[in-house]
Amino acid sequence: MLSLVLIWELTKRDFLERYTGSILGFLWAFLWPLVNISIYIIIFGKIMGGRLPGSSDLYAYSIYVTVGLLPWAALSSTIARSTSVFLDKKHLISKIKISLPSLLLYISLSETITFLISMLFLFAFLLWNDFTFNQNFFLLPFVYYLQQLFAFGFGLMTATLTVFIRDIKEFVGVILQFWFWFTPIVYVPEILPDAVKKIMVFNPAYIIVDAYHRIFVFGGDPPYNLLIILTIITHLMIFVSYILFRTLEKDVRDFL
Amino acid sequence: MISFSFLLVLTVLFISTTYILWLKLASHSKIYLLITCSGVFLSLIFWLFPMFKQM
Numbered sequence: 370m371l372s373l374v375l376i377w378e379l380t381k382r383d384f385l386e387r388y389t390g391s392i393l394g395f396l397w398a399f400l401w402p403l404v405n406i407s408i409y410i411i412i413f414g415k416i417m418g419g420r421l422p423g424s425s426d427l428y429a430y431s432i433y434v435t436v437g438l439l440p441w442a443a444l445s446s447t448i449a450r451s452t453s454v455f456l457d458k459k460h461l462i463s464k465i466k467i468s469l470p471s472l473l474l475y476i477s478l479s480e481t482i483t484f485l486i487s488m489l490f491l492f493a494f495l496l497w498n499d500f501t502f503n504q505n506f507f508l509l510p511f512v513y514y515l516q517q518l519f520a521f522g523f524g525l526m527t528a529t530l531t532v533f534i535r536d537i538k539e540f541v542g543v544i545l546q547f548w549f550w551f552t553p554i555v556y557v558p559e560i561l562p563d564a565v566k567k568i569m570v571f572n573p574a575y576i577i578v579d580a581y582h583r584i585f586v587f588g589g590d591p592p593y594n595l596l597i598i599l600t601i602i603t604h605l606m607i608f609v610s611y612i613l614f615r616t617l618e619k620d621v622r623d624f625l
Numbered sequence: 626m627i628s629f630s631f632l633l634v635l636t637v638l639f640i641s642t643t644y645i646l647w648l649k650l651a652s653h654s655k656i657y658l659l660i661t662c663s664g665v666f667l668s669l670i671f672w673l674f675p676m677f678k679q680m
Contacts, residue, residue, distance in 0.1 A: 504678055508670075508671075511667060511670050511671070514667065515667060518663070590675060593671050593672070593674070593675055596671045597668050597672060600664055600667045600668045600671065601664060601668065603664075604660055604661070604663060604664030607660050608657065608660060611657075611660070
């Protein structure tokens with residue numbers, strides 16, 4: 370049975386364990402996103418002088434990189450941590466009757482809190498920079514929900530399989546490395562060869578990051594059609610992952 | 626032009642529905658229906674949003 374209290378407790382513990390023993394404690398949960406965003410903005414914008422093609426705005430490239438990196442960090446961390454969550458929490462699984470998918474939900478919640486804190490600082494910077502917000506910003510929760518759902522579906526599949534084949538954890542790490550550089554996060558898609566541009570629409574992370582870029586940087590509409598296709602694919606993937614998980618659930622518990 | 630308050634209500638509705646939806650996840654019963662609802666709901670949002678904006 371899924372327990373909201375358990376998910377919340379695991380999330381709290383996740384943060385507490387991360388900063389336990391440090392003087393500033395939970396404050397680090399705010400300091401790290403602040404440091405990261407400051408680096409993206411100062412290093413990429415001021416020191417490296419990065420500019421977006423066709424834009425004279427001093428911070429346009431910094432914002433481009435930041436709004437790409439933040440959702441990518443949430444997506445990749447959720448996938449990476451979900452992949453090994455059954456193994457990491459086997460002491461818990463063997464002791465109490467717990468719904469295994471709820472373990473993935475706590476990871477998603479934990480990464481969402483980090484994402485929200487980061488977004489808070491980004492919005493503060495944008496307000497300070499007299500940024501103009503448009504109606505498309507209301508789509509952000511939906512885009513974020515879609516990306517975390519994708520991570521959940523992907524994570525549930527890899528978490529189930531990792532119990533039997535431990536190499537999958539390492540393999541997912543390698544995939545995420547390639548995936549990052551194959552997604553236009555720190556570079557613009559225009560620099561890619563035509564052949565790569567054509568296959569880029571099959572990259573789910575590209576669709577997600579492109580939506581953020583269009584909303585934040587280009588002030589335009591996100592790619593609605595691609596988002597609808599990704600929504601369908603994501604939910605189909607959750608179906609498949611869930612069927613796989615239900616089929617192997619007993620073996621997963623026995624194996625741990 | 627669609628009003629910001631309407632969009633805000635839509636967003637709050639979405640978040641609360643999602644919250645309820647995924648709380649049901651591990652109960653196993655009706656899980657496939659819930660996943661389908663989530664997919665349909667999200668697809669509708671992406672499909673209808675540009676039309677709402679033009680209203």
